[in-house]
Amino acid sequence: MKTMTHFAFFDEGSKKEIRRATLKAVAIPGYQVPFASREMPIARGWGTGGLQLTLSLIGKTDIVKVIDQGADESVNAVSIKKLVQQTTNVALTENTEAASLIQSRHRIPEVPLTKEQILVLQVPTPEPLRQVEASEYITKRLHAEDEYSGAWLLLFEQIMKYGKTATGADHPVYVNGRYVMAPSPIPRFDNQKLHYSEALILLGAGREKKIYAVPPYTDVNSLAFEDYPFTVESFADHTCYLCGADDVFLDELIDETSGKSYYQCNDTSYCVDRLNSLKEKEAAPTHA
Template identity: 80%
Template sequence: MKANTHFAFFDEGSKKEIRRAIMKAVAIPGYQVPFASREMPIARGWGTGGLQITLSIIGKNDVLKVIDQGADESVNAVSIKKMVHETTGVELTDRTEEADIIQSRHRIPEVALTKDQIIVLQVPTPEPLRGVEASEYVTKRMHSEDDYSGVWLMLFEQIMKYGKTATTADHPVYVNHRYVMAPSPIPRFDNSKMHQSDALILLGAGREKKIYAVPPYTDVKSLAFEDYPFTVEAFEDKQCHLCGSADVFLDELIDHHTGETIHQCNDTSYCMEQLNKVEKAEVESSYA
């Protein structure tokens, strides 16, 4: 930890204020709690909301994992890990199973999370009604009145235009049978991981000054019409060209040597772990 800095960057008063907002968010699943978003040494829009949550809840004995769109070594992930480590001295890991706190942009890990873990999601736009209503005052009233007709109309218009809902990410969800919530720009593939999750899910939007949460074992349902059920990204008959995984979220790539389309696990640490298992099994079989 750097000298002449508070543990985890913030002073204790700031951390307490953010933790109070987190506690309120946990008590009211899916409800957006306003908070006094602090100035950070990274630009707004690069994960300041999630970072403020992480810095407010992290302890000296915690182990931290940070991912950006499935990758542990992207610029965003590396920069956040560096800041947290330099102001706390906590241990860092790429392995999901080892982490106490996982901060993520755009993905929920493939490995199932446990009751002892917290995942912090970075959120650019926390208001699921923003696409149909610009006024913050009006969206607050709509939430209070359980009026989500605008969201349903948006999905209906997509079906009329494209024959299906066209939300590739951040598909709105209904939380605890009460609030419609933006799950952050995770792919539709990850929405189901929020439902009855063992882990606590915290979501932070620094620029919009909002914190919200999905407590463990909470019902989370993706919005869909009965005759147009919710569907996720399909990877039928596809598998990772490295580790062979076929039941995960895959990236579509071009092999520069052959020009052919190949697929690879989006979750890089999961892919490496599966690849190591495959290689180990091959070695063991060669000696059998």
């Protein structure tokens, strides 16, 4: 008996169910839509929510890029790319501008996305109120009532303890003036990229069985008090030691020999592209 294989791993019924949930998420920005999360050939917690979105939306002409905390070559990114490529035979790329579909864990690319692109973010904990309320039933009611004092209380406690908000990542945002949303564990530096993004941004949590979205040109604002405004990570006086970039998210690294620290672009493909561009300019002949 011949075994049937499906394009992009899922059968058409599964894809349609995920697409219906995705359409509802796009129609109600920031709202968490439950969906029947499927079993995947990777463990839950390793990007199954994002992968299900990618496999339900991908077409034969798409060009796919997968990154993990800014890197195209990490184990998680490489494993997901292999699965996508083996079940679709679509083209892969590390070039952000060339990709039509980008799946990412913990970062939004440095290159501004366009209306022709879709960004899929992997999400471990989609509920922004989970730290203050364990009950799913109650958090749903709080969202329905637009009651977010718990989220504000968390920020207030941080200010009382540290003198400032201390969210290293996943800082909650208000979407379209209605729902408070967890933006996935992206650094605060990336929150501003959600605001009026030209690209459609989809967020998938496989373990928690939720899909939510930020449609293009949507108002997204990070939660902050008037007297303690929202701030992003500062890399003042630091540049990437490879390409010299000073306006991107940088990783601090330690030289094992000297013990001195240095900085490098977190987005590896951005760094490589910028470095190649600088080399081309240097190699170009100058005219008198």
